[in-house]
Amino acid sequence: MKDIFTGLFSKVFGFFRQTEQVEENAKDTAVNRLRVVLMQDRTNLTPELLEKMRGELIELLSKYVEMDKEALELNFEQEGNQMALMLSIPVLRAKDEDEIEDAEDEENEVCEDESSEENDSEEALDEENNENSEEQEENPSDAENESNTNTKHSKSK
Amino acid sequence: MSGRVIVITSGKGGVGKTTTNANIGTALARAGKKVVMIDTDLGLRNLDLLLGLENRIVYTIVDVVEERCKLKQALVKDKKNPNLCLLAAAQTRDKTAVTEEQLKNICEELQKDFDFILVDCPAGIEQGFQNAVAGATEAIVVTTPEMSAVRDADRIIGLLEAKEEIKSYKLLLNRVRPNLIKSNDMMSVEDVVEILSAELIGIIPEDTGIITSTNKGDPIVNDENALAGQAYNNVAKRIIGEDVPFLNLEEDTGVLAKVKKFFSKMIGKEN
Incomplete structure (x- = not known):
């Protein structure tokens, strides 16, 4: 009896649904x-972890290349039986050796001087990256929001 | 003779594991194979009901492992088909009454006398599942085009892939509703296959005949006019190794189409 009603309901509902776009x-x-x-x-990778990974990858890669961080994509894709982690990095330009060395030197300084770590890291990283990493570390709520948009993003794919 | 041990599993309950088991088993037996079905759903046995054998059970699998009877004594012969046997689950015991090792031994013993040993797995991924899978080398994962069933099937596939003994697993998509797929309200067969990336062994349409066949204790493969019955028969043929195309479910299954089909069959017979 219940089945008949739910069937009827879904038919009627389905009819109206079909008429509207x-x-x-x-x-x-x-x-x-x-x-x-x-x-x-x-x-076993939560959206939060994925976002953390994204943040760390940006940090690492920006030592070598200047990239469009907003457009960086990190998603899972399935190819047959194989799961692949796809990282798409829009590169603006590659950094030259001097810049990379500078970044490494500053990184070492950061490690040596632990007490003023925050100040040093601010100098070590360029402004954009700094904003990004601060968001990641200091505002977990922000990171959560970002991960939500990320989920939506992968949905639309 | 060394029979094939196939476990029929799903993760989620209510997707049609037991129905699938009863129908594939009956279809294989009708094709002349010697088949035994093992119900491993201790405490919640149902395979006997679907086969109409509930009144013939004397001994169960627990009686076998606790040595109250010989394995052969516990096998219940099907009413219609002498090629078909059932080893029933105990209704008054729980999943701990039989161990993986014991089930493995039973399967090995039965392999000597039967072409196919179909193991009906309980829902879930706990010990009951581990037990059912223990003796098997092949698996059929039953799922439906619903999110929860597909998700659970994915979990099961992950667990099966981790088992060395399972050499192959195939997907059986049950309760497919072509009309809902057509109106984009249900995931299509292709969607599910792509998401799970598993090989398909059968597509079974939703069929109200399943309810009546269950009520009668007579598997739907015995009804040659039922679409679901044909679909299950095709699954059995594919298991044996025949190359059978999947049924075209897109065709109209309304009353008019059925009448047409009936008449075209009549004319076909006269010719």
């Missing part, structure tokens, strides 16, 4: 939600 259908929503949740299940 819906942006994303139930099937696509299911597929996209599943993709995201399975990536997390399979890897």
Whole structure:
């Protein structure tokens, strides 16, 4: 009896739904939600961890290249049975050897002088990067927001 | 003779493991294979009901491992098909009554006399699952085009891949509703296969006939007109190694189409 009613309901509901234009259908929503949740299940990698990894990768890579940090993408992709971590880095320009050496020197100084670590790191990294890393370390709520947008991003893919 | 041991599993409950087991087992037996089904869902046995054998069970798998009877004594013969046997689960005991090792031994023993040993796995990923998988070298993962079932199937596939003994696993997509897929309300077969990236062994359409066949204790493969029955028969053929194309579920399954089909069959017979 219940089945008949729910069946009828979904038919009527489905009829009205078909008449109006819906942006994303139930099937696509299911597929996209599943993709995201399975990536997390399979890897045990939460959105928070993924965001942390993103932050650290930016820090490491910006020693060698100048990049568009906003456009950097870090996502999981499935190719057959193989899961791949895809990192897409829009490179603005590669840094020359002197710059890399400078960065390394400053890094070493940071390690030596632990008491004024924060000040040193501010000098060591360029402004953009500094903003980014501060967000990561000092505002966990911000990091969470970012990770949310990241999830949405991978959904839309 | 060394029979193939196939575990039928799903993770999520209620997706049709036991129905699949009863139907594939019956279909294989109808194809002339010697088949034994083992119900490992201790405490929640149902395979006997689907086969209509509930009144014939004298001994269960627990009686076998606790040596109250011989293995052969505990095998219940199917009413219709002498090629088909059931080793029932105990209804009054829990999952700890049989160990992985014991199940493995039972499977090894049965391999000598049967072509196929189908192990009906309980829902979940705990000890019951571990037990059921212990003796198997192949697996059929049953799922439906629903998010929770697909997610659980993914978990199960991960666990199966970690098991050295399992040489291959295949996906059986149950309760497919072509109309819902057509209207983009349900994930399609292709969607599920792509997400799980597993090889498909069968697509079973949602069929109200399953309910009546369960009520009667007569698997739907015995009804040659039922679409789900045909689909299960095809699964059995694929297991044996035949190359059978998947049923076209896109075709209209309305009353009119059924009448047409009936008449075209009649004409076909006359010719």
